[in-house]
Amino acid sequence: MQLDRRTFLAGASATLASAGLSVSAEKSPTSGDTLTVAAIGHTGRGNFGHGLDTVWLHIPETKIVAAADPDERGLAAELKKLNIERGFSDYRKMLTEVRPDIVAVCPRYADEHRDMVVACAKAGVKGVYIEKPFCRTPAEADEIKAACDQHNMKLAVAHRNRYHPTLQVIDREIAGGRIGRLLEIRGRGKGDRRGGAEDLWVLGTHVLNLMTYFGGVPTSCSAVMLQDGRRINRHDVKDGAEGLGPMGGNEVHARYEFSRSVVGYFDSIANDGTKSAGFGLQLVGSEGIIALQCDKHPLAWLCPGNPFEPTKEPRPWIPISTAGVGQPEPREDLSELVSHHGAPARDLIQSIREDRQPVCNVSEGALTVEMVCAVFESHRVGSQAVEFPLKERENSLTNL
Numbered sequence: 001m002q003l004d005r006r007t008f009l010a011g012a013s014a015t016l017a018s019a020g021l022s023v024s025a026e027k028s029p030t031s032g033d034t035l036t037v038a039a040i041g042h043t044g045r046g047n048f049g050h051g052l053d054t055v056w057l058h059i060p061e062t063k064i065v066a067a068a069d070p071d072e073r074g075l076a077a078e079l080k081k082l083n084i085e086r087g088f089s090d091y092r093k094m095l096t097e098v099r100p101d102i103v104a105v106c107p108r109y110a111d112e113h114r115d116m117v118v119a120c121a122k123a124g125v126k127g128v129y130i131e132k133p134f135c136r137t138p139a140e141a142d143e144i145k146a147a148c149d150q151h152n153m154k155l156a157v158a159h160r161n162r163y164h165p166t167l168q169v170i171d172r173e174i175a176g177g178r179i180g181r182l183l184e185i186r187g188r189g190k191g192d193r194r195g196g197a198e199d200l201w202v203l204g205t206h207v208l209n210l211m212t213y214f215g216g217v218p219t220s221c222s223a224v225m226l227q228d229g230r231r232i233n234r235h236d237v238k239d240g241a242e243g244l245g246p247m248g249g250n251e252v253h254a255r256y257e258f259s260r261s262v263v264g265y266f267d268s269i270a271n272d273g274t275k276s277a278g279f280g281l282q283l284v285g286s287e288g289i290i291a292l293q294c295d296k297h298p299l300a301w302l303c304p305g306n307p308f309e310p311t312k313e314p315r316p317w318i319p320i321s322t323a324g325v326g327q328p329e330p331r332e333d334l335s336e337l338v339s340h341h342g343a344p345a346r347d348l349i350q351s352i353r354e355d356r357q358p359v360c361n362v363s364e365g366a367l368t369v370e371m372v373c374a375v376f377e378s379h380r381v382g383s384q385a386v387e388f389p390l391k392e393r394e395n396s397l398t399n400l
Helices: 005-024 054-058 072-082 091-098 110-122 138-151 166-175 197-202 204-215 334-339 342-354 362-380
Strands: 035-040 062-068 102-105 127-130 154-157 182-188 218-227 251-258 263-269 280-285 288-293 300-304 318-321
Touching: 035 091, 054 062, 054 072, 054 102, 054 342, 062 072, 062 091, 091 110, 102 110, 102 342, 110 127, 110 138, 127 342, 138 154, 138 362, 154 342, 154 362, 166 280, 166 288, 166 300, 166 318, 182 204, 197 204, 197 251, 197 263, 197 362, 204 251, 204 263, 204 280, 204 362, 218 362, 251 362, 334 342
Parallel strands: 035 062, 035 102, 102 127, 127 154, 182 263
Antiparallel strands: 182 280, 218 251, 251 263, 280 288, 288 300, 300 318
8 A cells, every 4th residue: 555645744753753862761661571682793793783772771671681693702892892691502402491572683694594594483582673684584583573474573673763753844845845746766885885785774764764754655766786887697696794694895886666646766886986875775856855864963955956957156065963954963962872872772662562554564575675675687587677575585696
């Protein structure tokens, strides 16, 4: 079922408002018994991620009770960091003996994510907060979603910018016509040494997730993958970094069509000279541009005026705060809320207690994985447009 944009924005803003408000409160409106938390890491293979383990130290509704890491020194360091005593070399044993309510699946390496999440579901875990990239293929995402559905386990993916309260302000500005008609969405990775397929996976998933927030569900993708300016072939495909599976190329260009009649583009070129300033997306409208810079404060900027019409005077970039365009930022908790995962953690707790899906849930995580793999599949078939859902559920580069 497709929602019209007004209904979608109202629903999205309400959900984000709930998540954002709860972070500042001492107790959530649905507070109950303390929920126990365990962390899974793997030193040398993504470690304990970007703070997915420590966020729970600052959430009064939870108590960290155990951690698992097959690396002995890494485990000792983690126990000291979390100030806990129970440590396990095998996360499966930890799940069986401790039976935590919530598990933080922290390793950045994606090749262990499916097994870890499925093990959590089978062990009766109520909620999982998982590092991105979510998993490696749509097939793995299918298995994870099936396990979550079967055991009623809630799962949230650490696309933390998805929880930023400034998104609600941008929703209102777009709905109010601030940038006129939304014509296209342009996204970029960091464009550093990882430019191309690795950038698409590691950082591009943040951008793709935000693209779906504004554009809706993708309906098709056409893409090309290049190595030093030429189309990649099977000889360019190698096992990628961080357990991501087959990848190749130092340049990616993708075009998506979305359900809300918006076209989106994602581009990444290795060492593109932008100093990673392009990491994020631009909402290009007939009367202005709103730029979102992932992981930065402020998150968003407005450049008013027709972007295709030259002017004699320079156009300013106006910051957008949670109070509005050009307004000083009134909130002092944005770092805790977004950078340190406060909003996703609280929202996951509420989703467990309210028996609803988290804001950035298993379906959203699966969709970003499918958008990445759609690039591979389109390139494989000569850059033709491929439709969603993908028929090919594995990584197409294995058959290039």
